[in-house]
Amino acid sequence: TLPLGVLQQGAVSFAPALPRAKQxxxxxxxxxLLNKAWLRFPHAFWPREPEMINYVPxxxxxxxxxxxxxxxxxxxILLGFNAGSYxxxxxxxxDAAIIADAMDVLRTIYGPQIPAPDDWQITRWASDPLALGAYSYYAVGTDRATRRALAAPVAGRLFFAGEATSQDHPSTVHGAYMSGVRAxxxxxxxx
Structure with missing residues (x-):
């Protein structure tokens, strides 16, 4: 399975070329693009119950x-999201600049006394040569038939799976998994 971004960038070539409908x-x-930062803190300084914490920046x-x-x-652990141009x-x-930026926002919400994270993981999906993006989405002019065309086998020998091929659950891990079962x-x- 190749991510849609990898296919779109032509990072892999096919010989013979893929059928026009597939291309x-x-x-x-x-x-x-949806980049994430997992920040682990020495202790939770935020309310324990809400699933999501929203902020209007x-x-x-x-x-x-x-x-x-x-x-x-x-x-x-808090998992922060940054989509689109940001x-x-x-x-x-x-990493240090990203964490400082995240902490600036968290300190705006919870006050200057909150601790710094003691561990973190940060994604950079667009820069990752094995991904070149995060999730597929329906661009203008696309529909379920577009995903069906992407999922269609080529000559009974080349098969496609991944979240971008899922008609029912695109942009999700379970959609990727289910497409793998289908393939x-x-x-x-x-x-």
Whole structure:
């Protein structure tokens, strides 16, 4: 399975070339960006119960949503999201700069006394040569038929899976998984 961004950038070549309908589907769907930062703190300084913490920033998209992982795991971890142009801007920043930016927002919400994180993980999906983007989306002019064309096997020998091929659950892990099951069944049917 190759991510849609990798296919769109032509990072992999096919010989013979993919059928025109497949190429059209690859280039018609959108490949979006949603970068994430998991920040682990010495202790939870935020309310334990809400699943999501929302913030309306002056800069659109700047740390506007946080998933409270303490709610699910009991671990003092917040997962911050940055989409679109702000997520793209952060791709070039160092981890230290990203964390400082996130902490600026969290200190605006919770006050200057909150601790710094003691561990973190940060994604840079657009810069990752194995991804070149995060999730697919329905671009203008696309529909379920576009995803169906992307998912269609080529000559009973080349099969496609991944979240971008899922008609029912695109842009999700379970959609990717279910598409893998579908592709495996197609392979078995072609043996």
């Amino acid at each position: 059209d589907a690859i280039h018609a769907l959108g490949s979006g 002056a800069t659109p998209g700047r740390w506007a949503e946080w998933l409270n992982l303490y709610h699910y795991t009991g671990e003092p 997520g793209s801007t952060l791709e070039a920043w160092t 495996a069944e197609e392979i078995l049917d072609n043996l």
